[in-house]
Amino acid sequence: MISCDDLSVTLPGANGPVNILSGVHLRVAKGEFVSVLGTSGSGKTTLLRVLGGLQSATGGRITCDGVDIAGPPDGVVTVFQDYAHSLLPWRTVRRNVALGIEKLDKTERDSRVDEALAMVGLSERDGEYPWRLSGGMQQRVQIARALAMRPRVLLMDEPFGALDAMTKASLQDQLQQVAELTGTTVVFVTHDVEEAVYLSDRLVVLSGSPANIGLSLDVPLPRPRDQIATKERADYLELRHEVYAALGHKVGERASG
Amino acid sequence: MAERVNVLGAAVFVFGLGLWELLVRTGLLTFTYLPPPSEVAVGLGELLGNGELGTALGHTLFAALTGWAVAGLVGVAAGSVLGLVRPVWTYSMASLEALRALPIVAFVPVAVLLFGFSVQTEIMVAFYAALWPILLNTINGMRTEGRLVETGRVLKLSRAAVLWKIQLPAATATIVVGLRLGLSTSLVLTLVAEMVGNPAGLGFLLVTKGQALQPGQMFAAVFVIGVTGIILNGLVMGAARLAFRGQLASAGEA
Numbered sequence: 088m089i090s091c092d093d094l095s096v097t098l099p100g101a102n103g104p105v106n107i108l109s110g111v112h113l114r115v116a117k118g119e120f121v122s123v124l125g126t127s128g129s130g131k132t133t134l135l136r137v138l139g140g141l142q143s144a145t146g147g148r149i150t151c152d153g154v155d156i157a158g159p160p161d162g163v164v165t166v167f168q169d170y171a172h173s174l175l176p177w178r179t180v181r182r183n184v185a186l187g188i189e190k191l192d193k194t195e196r197d198s199r200v201d202e203a204l205a206m207v208g209l210s211e212r213d214g215e216y217p218w219r220l221s222g223g224m225q226q227r228v229q230i231a232r233a234l235a236m237r238p239r240v241l242l243m244d245e246p247f248g249a250l251d252a253m254t255k256a257s258l259q260d261q262l263q264q265v266a267e268l269t270g271t272t273v274v275f276v277t278h279d280v281e282e283a284v285y286l287s288d289r290l291v292v293l294s295g296s297p298a299n300i301g302l303s304l305d306v307p308l309p310r311p312r313d314q315i316a317t318k319e320r321a322d323y324l325e326l327r328h329e330v331y332a333a334l335g336h337k338v339g340e341r342a343s344g
Numbered sequence: 345m346a347e348r349v350n351v352l353g354a355a356v357f358v359f360g361l362g363l364w365e366l367l368v369r370t371g372l373l374t375f376t377y378l379p380p381p382s383e384v385a386v387g388l389g390e391l392l393g394n395g396e397l398g399t400a401l402g403h404t405l406f407a408a409l410t411g412w413a414v415a416g417l418v419g420v421a422a423g424s425v426l427g428l429v430r431p432v433w434t435y436s437m438a439s440l441e442a443l444r445a446l447p448i449v450a451f452v453p454v455a456v457l458l459f460g461f462s463v464q465t466e467i468m469v470a471f472y473a474a475l476w477p478i479l480l481n482t483i484n485g486m487r488t489e490g491r492l493v494e495t496g497r498v499l500k501l502s503r504a505a506v507l508w509k510i511q512l513p514a515a516t517a518t519i520v521v522g523l524r525l526g527l528s529t530s531l532v533l534t535l536v537a538e539m540v541g542n543p544a545g546l547g548f549l550l551v552t553k554g555q556a557l558q559p560g561q562m563f564a565a566v567f568v569i570g571v572t573g574i575i576l577n578g579l580v581m582g583a584a585r586l587a588f589r590g591q592l593a594s595a596g597e598a
Contacts, residue, residue, distance in 0.1 A: 141494060141497065141498070158497070159497050159498055161500065164498055164499070167491065167494075167495075169491060172489055172491040172492065173491055173492070175495075175509075175510065175514075176590075176594030176595075177513050177514075177516070177588070177590035177593070177594045186495075186499055186501075187499030187500060187501070189509075216593065218594060236499065236500075
C-alpha cells in the first residue's frame with residue numbers, strides 16, 4: 088500500500104540545511120494500523136508529511152499503491168493536530184465536513200456527510216460553528232471531514248495530542264472502531280507510548296539524528312481492545328516496557344505508569 | 345443579533361445637549377456665533393425646507409460612494425494579487441510604503457490641479473482615500489494561515505477552489521474592516537475636496553454657511569455629516585453581516 092525505501096529528507100534550518108530523516112524503510116500494508124513513535128523533534132511529523140505528499144523527499148522512493156507520491160495522493164488524507172487551525176471557522180460543522188466532497192452531487196454529498204458525522208458521534212451538532220464546540224468535538228469534525236473523503240489511508244499527526252486524558256481515550260476507541268469498520272489503513276504519529284501500543288497493529292520508533300527506524304514492533308494484542316482490560320494484560324505491559332526502553336527510558340525511572 | 349439600546353449612553357447625550365442649551369442661554373458661554381441646540385434644529389429645518397441640504401447631501405454621497413466603490417473593486421483585486429503573489433509584493437512594497445506614508449490631504453490640491461473644480465476631483469480624492477485601507481487590509485487578509493491552505497491541498501481542492509473556498513472567505517472579515525475604514529476616510533476627504541476644490545456638496549455648504557454668519561445652519565450641516573457617517577457605517581456592516589454571516593461571526597464581528 089504505502090512504502091518508502093531509503094527515504095531521506097533535508098530541510099533548510101537557521102544554521103544551514105538539517106538532515107532530518109535518513110535511510111528510512113517503511114512498509115504499511117492495506118488495513119494496517121501503524122504508529123510512528125519518537126521523542127519531539129525526531130522527525131515523525133516530517134515523515135508523515137512526506138507520506139501525505141505535503142513535503143517532498145530529498146532522496147529515496149516513496150510510493151502509494153506503486154505510484155510515486157508527488158503531492159497529496161488520491162485516497163490519502165492527513166489529519167492535523169491543530170484542529171482549530173484546520174477547520175474553517177466560517178463554515179458550520181456540516182459544511183466543514185463537506186469541504187472535500189463538494190464536487191459530488193447533493194444527495195451523495197449529504198449522505199456521505201451524514202455517515203461521517205454519525206461515525207464520530209456528531210450528527211446532532213452539524214449546524215454549529217466549530218469554534219462553539221469543545222476541542223475534542225472539533226477534532227472529531229476534522230476526522231469526519233477526512234472520513235467523508237472515504238480515504239484508503241488516514242495519516243494522523245498527533246491527532247489527540249492537545250486533548251485531555253478522558254477525551255483522548257474516548258476518541259481512541261472511536262478511531263479504533265471506525266478504522267475497523269471501514270478497513271482504512273492508518274499511519275498514526277504520536278509521542279504517547281500507551282496510545283501507540285493500545286491502538287496499533289505495529290509500531291515503529293524513530294530515533295537517531297538524522298532519524299531512522301530504530302525499532303519495529305508487532306502488537307499482537309487481540310481486538311477489539313478495551314481501555315481497562317487491554318491495558319491490564321501482561322503482554323500489553325511488556326510491549327510498553329519494550330518501547331520505553333527503545334526510547335531511552337530506564338526501568339524504574341518513572342514513578343508509575 | 346438585536347442590538348440593545350444603550351439607555352445610559354443616550355441619557356448622557358441628551359443631558360449634554362441640555363447643558364449646552366443652558367450654558368448658551370444663561371450667557372455662561374459667550375462665543376458670538378455659538379448657537380444653542382434649539383437654534384441648530386431651526387437651522388436644520390431651514391436647510392431641509394429650502395432643499396439646500398438634500399442637494400448638497402446627494403452630491404457628497406454620490407462623490408464619496410462612487411470613489412469608495414471603485415476603490416473597493418480596485419483595492420480588493422490589487423490587494424489579492426499583492427497578498428497572494430510573492431514576487432509582485434516584493435517589487436511593489438517600496439512604492440506602496442512610500443505612497444501610503446504621504447498624507448492623503450496633500451493629494452487634494454494635486455487632484456484639483458489635475459481635474460479642475462469638478463466632481464471628478466472629488467471622486468478621485470474619495471477613491472484615493474479609500475484605496476489605502478482597503479488595499480492594505482486585503483493584502484493582510486490574503487496572507488492565509490498556512491495550515492488552512494494545506495487543509496485544502498489535503499482535501500484535494502484545486503488551486504482555484506483553495507482561493508475561492510478558503511483564502512477569500514478567510515480574508516473577508518479583514519476586507520470588511522478595510523471597506524469600513526475606507527468609507528469613512530473617503531467621506532472625510534470628499535468634504536475636504538469640497539471645501540478647497542469643487543464648490544458643491546456638504547463641505548461647501550458648511551463653508552458658505554460659516555462665511556454667511558449663519559451658525560445655526562452651519563452646525564446643522566456638521567450634524568448631518570456626523571449622522572451620515574454613522575448611517576453609512578451601519579449600512580456597510582449590516583450588508584456584510586447579511587452576506588458573510590459565518591465569516592464575521594467567526595471573527596467576533598456579528
